[in-house]
Amino acid sequence: MEILRVFNNNVVLARPAQGDEVVLTGRGLGFQARPGQAVDESKVVRVFAPVDGRDVDHLGQLVAAVPPEHVKLAVVALESAGLSEVADSSPSLVVTLSDHLSFAIKRVRENIRLDYPLETEVGHLFPTELKQAQQVLAAVNEASDVRLPDSEAVAIALHLVNVGFTTGDLSYTYKLTGILQQLLEVVGQTYGRNLDNSFISVARFITHLRYLFVRIQSGKQLAGEASAVGEAIRTSQPEAYRCAERVAALLELRLDTTVTPDETAYLALHIARVVSDPRT
Incomplete structure (x- = not known):
């Protein structure tokens, strides 16, 4: 090679x-x-x-941003949960799960707690994926030197759910590629910056948008009404939230859909992360 x-x-x-x-x-x-x-x-x-037909350079950027031991941890955990075939058929799952675990481990070490507001919904809508996620989490905790909280199973389950929603329709992928670029331009123009796709903060934002596209396509967006977490994000990140509303409006126009308040709130959270990263 x-x-x-x-x-x-x-x-x-x-x-x-x-x-x-x-x-x-x-x-x-x-x-x-x-x-x-x-x-x-x-x-x-x-x-x-x-x-x-996914972008191999984007995939490489995500892999490079995660410590190798966390990539290995994700692979071992998926294998322990009987999900080897899923991991082999979806490299993006391994990469995004590795990135998530790496960030979760960092939060635990820094004593930062993050609650997930979707536990009830995930357990009701996706019981199989939640059970698999609990097995993945147990394997992670067994192999790692830190213990992740039980609530992390919710986030892991959502990674597994997103794999199941992904389709092989390249025409949709091509359409979304153009929309992605347009959305990055909106964020960049709002803050007067050129968002470089080579920076990992931007790559993570693109990954979040791709997962949002999948949820929109499948009709399974995050909670339809504004949650307490969503309201907290609106209050703590007002400028990012206003930008997220512009992004949501563009998505509604391009995809002929309605973006829920919670999805808008999480868009704001990711936008704030992108613009606060000094590398962008």
């Missing part, structure tokens, strides 16, 4: 002798490596192959 791009010391983009571009991970795989060189395949731990 030939190296096409080096994301960091442990993650590279490569082209196999046959087949499409893939993201490779492994300790020291990218150290002092250059595009055009051959991959040291003895160092390869995992191969991420994008599916349904």
